[in-house]
Amino acid sequence: MAKITASVYTSHVPAIGAALDLGKTAEPYWQPVFQGYEFSKQWIKDNPPDIVFLVYNDHATAFSLDMIPTFAIGCAASYAPADEGWGPRPVPVVQGHPELAAHIAQSVILQDFDLTIVNKMDVDHGLTVPLSLMFGQPPADDFRWPCPVIPFAVNVVQYPVPSGQRCFNLGKAIRRAINSFDKDLNVQIWGTGGMSHQLQGPRAGLINKAFDNAFLDRLISDPTGLAAMPHIDYVREAGSEGIELVMWLIARGAMDDVADDLETLATNSIATHAHSTRARHRFYHVPASNTAVGHLILENT
Numbered sequence: 001m002a003k004i005t006a007s008v009y010t011s012h013v014p015a016i017g018a019a020l021d022l023g024k025t026a027e028p029y030w031q032p033v034f035q036g037y038e039f040s041k042q043w044i045k046d047n048p049p050d051i052v053f054l055v056y057n058d059h060a061t062a063f064s065l066d067m068i069p070t071f072a073i074g075c076a077a078s079y080a081p082a083d084e085g086w087g088p089r090p091v092p093v094v095q096g097h098p099e100l101a102a103h104i105a106q107s108v109i110l111q112d113f114d115l116t117i118v119n120k121m122d123v124d125h126g127l128t129v130p131l132s133l134m135f136g137q138p139p140a141d142d143f144r145w146p147c148p149v150i151p152f153a154v155n156v157v158q159y160p161v162p163s164g165q166r167c168f169n170l171g172k173a174i175r176r177a178i179n180s181f182d183k184d185l186n187v188q189i190w191g192t193g194g195m196s197h198q199l200q201g202p203r204a205g206l207i208n209k210a211f212d213n214a215f216l217d218r219l220i221s222d223p224t225g226l227a228a229m230p231h232i233d234y235v236r237e238a239g240s241e242g243i244e245l246v247m248w249l250i251a252r253g254a255m256d257d258v259a260d261d262l263e264t265l266a267t268n269s270i271a272t273h274a275h276s277t278r279a280r281h282r283f284y285h286v287p288a289s290n291t292a293v294g295h296l297i298l299e300n301t
């Protein structure tokens with residue numbers, strides 16, 4: 001059966017992509033940011049996933065105000081990089097996994113979460129910057145990402161956006177879906193975006209280190225309590241774009257140590273696997289562009 005082995009959480013700041021693509025990673029401003037991912041790049045070489053289920057948000061690249069899916073699952077065979085501002089990054093086309101994606105769509109929709117099925121979509125910095133941070137730049141003579149990716153786009157741009165609680169419960173449903181896929185696959189789930197930042201209005205530039213660190217603490221040790229935090233607390237404490245952090249709760253809800261309130265729906269594999277999760281790596285740095293960078297790796301043991 002397929003199994004979620006680990007979850008990865010990371011900011012997706014677009015300027016990080018530009019710094020990578022323009023060869024600026026060793027500059028004094030950027031060096032401490034990339035230093036925080038050195039452990040992670042080695043860790044993922046040592047623990048290579050077969051597939052990454054990547055929760056992110058689109059920034060008016062694939063979707064616009066014409067159409068705003070709350071949750072959209074990519075079921076395509078591939079996704080072209082695209083972006084606003086700096087333009088498409090020089091990174092490989094993202095290969096999808098239509099078979100597992102279609103299975104997850106079927107399972108999660110039958111668990112009463114209304115997903116939008118996406119069969120053609122470009123992916124922006126929200127998805128490609130986390131891939132670059134974790135995998136580095138693929139070599140020119142083998143220019144591809146190391147594994148397929150299932151993009152899962154969440155609307156955190158235009159209100160009403162989904163609550164942290166709904167995201168957390170969705171993570172549990174995604175775990176059930178992956179655990180019921182009849183192929184031995186090592187799946188990682190990534191939650192991206194955040195941490196505190198506000199890009200607009202009188203509070204533009206807002207960063208809240210105390211909030212961010214408390215969020216990391218609670219994401220590790222009290223995810224169920226953290227899931228109950230209302231939108232207004234994110235916006236007040238972490239800024240208008242800090243709401244991207246609800247996406248981290250999708251990945252967190254999919255981890256083994258989170259109690260499954262619908263255990264009866266679950267497959268045998270859930271009943272038999274160990275219910276424990278441990279933090280392997282934690283990193284926090286301010287600033288990167290207009291945001292705080294946060295990063296966490298949790299493993300199921």
Ligand code: DHB
Pocket residue numbers: 012013014015059194197199241288289290291
């Ligand atoms: C910035 C950060 C983001 O997360 C984003 O999506 C766009 C811009 C910024 O720091 O400027």
Ligand code: FE
Pocket residue numbers: 012059126193194241244
């Ligand atoms: Fe963003």
